Amino acid sequence: MQFTFRMTTRLFLGEHCVDKHSSELAALGKRALLVTGGRSSKQNGSLADMMAALTKEGISYEIFDQVEQNPSLNTVYQGSKQAREMKADFIIGIGGGSPLDAAKAVAILAVNDISQQELMAKNWSKDPLPVVAVPTTAGAGSEVTPYAILTVDWAETKLSIAGENLFPVVSYLDGRYMMDLPWDVTANTAVDALSHSIEGYISKRASVMTDLLALESIGILGRILRTIDPQNITLREREELLYASMLAGMVVAQTATGVVHGLGYQLTYFKGLPHGLANGVILKSALKFMAQAAPDRVQKVVEKMGCCDLQELGELCKRVLPPVQLKLTAEEQAKYVSKTMQSKNVDNCFKRPSEEDLRRILVESELI
Template identity: 45%
Template sequence: MPTRVIHGERELVKQAGLLKQLGNRCLLVTGKTSARVSGALDDAVEALKSQGIEYELFDQVENNPSLENVGAGGKAARKFRPDFILGIGGGSPLDASKAVAVLAVNNIEPEELYRNKFDNPPLPIVAVPTTAGTGSEVTPYSVLTHNELETKKSFSVPELFPRIAFLDWRYTEKLPLSITRDTALDALSHLVEGYLSRKAIGTSDFLAERGMKLWAKCLKGLREGALTPEDRDLLLVASTLGGMVIAHTGTTLVHALGYPLTYYHGLPHGRANGLLLGEYLRFSAQYVPERVNDVLAWLGLKDIGEFSRIMGELAGPMVGLTGEEVKQYAAKAAATKNAAQSQGDVTETVLQRILECS
């Protein structure tokens, strides 16, 4: 994996010299509040100042950033002309940072990001996650909202792997419980989907097993709503391991079905995934029962029923869907590569049933 992962408290400040190796000008890419509230922005500014690195701040990243949103970031980058990008936040700012890194040196329309081929390579990226869920700090994927297609869609080139990822649990300490749970479900979905993917390999299996076992150690805290610093640190590492897993395998039908729940109904991405995971396990057990049993064992759960009850407890109730919506979302999902990477015969009928039973 090309990303250098640095894990520990205040390592962003302690190892600021690594930033200087990337250049003298940095564009900070964040959302409006999370980077400030978490303390990560203060640490980043301190690190940059200590090395005499000139910086500007683009703090306009939206939740589930659109092509238009990253286009604005790209315009800001081309004006400032940074040497590297430092992204701070959850999945939205980190994914936006990758798009901005491309647009900073390629004056193209945001839609053209999906060509996955650019005249100039993206600027180097440093990733500082403030949630324990997306794993974007160690993947080459940027997932953006495509309003014309009415869904989320990713683009990817190998150069989008961040050069450095700084993992510091303190940046997740002030997250509301709802966001902590939602992002934890996102991390779990990456670990589970990667392990059950057609593209799973020995390396990804090893990472998935380790990640699920770490995640399981935090389950009590997630259910009770009282997470210790150790819990948050373990969740952050589990999330990064989940990112490493899907960097190998990609995601499966859970993400394909979750995207319309986010786009049309406003469900947070991780929560949408969590609501679908139980039925996903039931479906997958028809084809890879040994692997589903591994998942349950590593999480310390006795059966899929217990798994589904816990997912419901953490994610809350499913949104009400009309019959027409179920058909529409299943049709969209069936056409994705995520569905093709799933075990079994993933038809529209299968996807409809998963939605209806979740």
């Protein structure tokens, strides 16, 4: 039995955890830049809670609230300019995966004057500023990973950067911030977390430790997706989704992702599908492919989801996710397959997919 496991983030989960554990912020410095989106963190109370905590600890702050879905390189460079000008000691990301990932990139660029190409090549010499994460969706798991996923237009896809010092130093998980989250966002992000755990479990890089976390996460997500009432989601269910997403993040922090994310990135970049929805559309067909090399693991996923077979799992995804009316042209499918083959994601599969395998996944997902 041999494996490595690294997760350096200090976690606090529970109601009002930002206020209860605000002293953790005082150790990070006297000036913070808050990186967030334009609306949701203001509406759900997370931004106000963090501003109150910073004030209580005597920490000055500024806000950069220009982060869009699937953050661009231009956006993170703008944020880093503000961080440098205010001489920030640390960065706080508040929101879904996009603001958290953007915060990590800002933390790098705040102390490294490098080009976009150098950033994406992970060619920085100075350690990033410390990052604090406050997730307000349950899907990305960025609060416990060393990754930042960014939209890179010159590569025509989403790409990741990674580094040991990109693990957030502190993460605050409070289910209250998700109470008014729309159902489509709740479902999309939950399926994103599910794909993290599944891809991490059916991976060449899996270990006994990540298996433990992945199966726990899959079991929780499967139960909630089968039984949840979209019109009456309780705080307890929100907390469980947040917990399961965190576990999934811990998994992919060790294993990275696989073919689902590899293909899903193309559907997000070129077709604008929300990330979790893009993953969910192809999940069943991707699992069918994975079963060629890891049938026992795929069967275990089906069982933990509380399903009888892959057909039922696919029907569950269709039931909870928004409908997708999308047909790819022959040119589009060829391009998406080619770009996926060039990604590192496919190298993590027990069986590395061929172009025909990827095309079959698209066909069986009713996208062609």
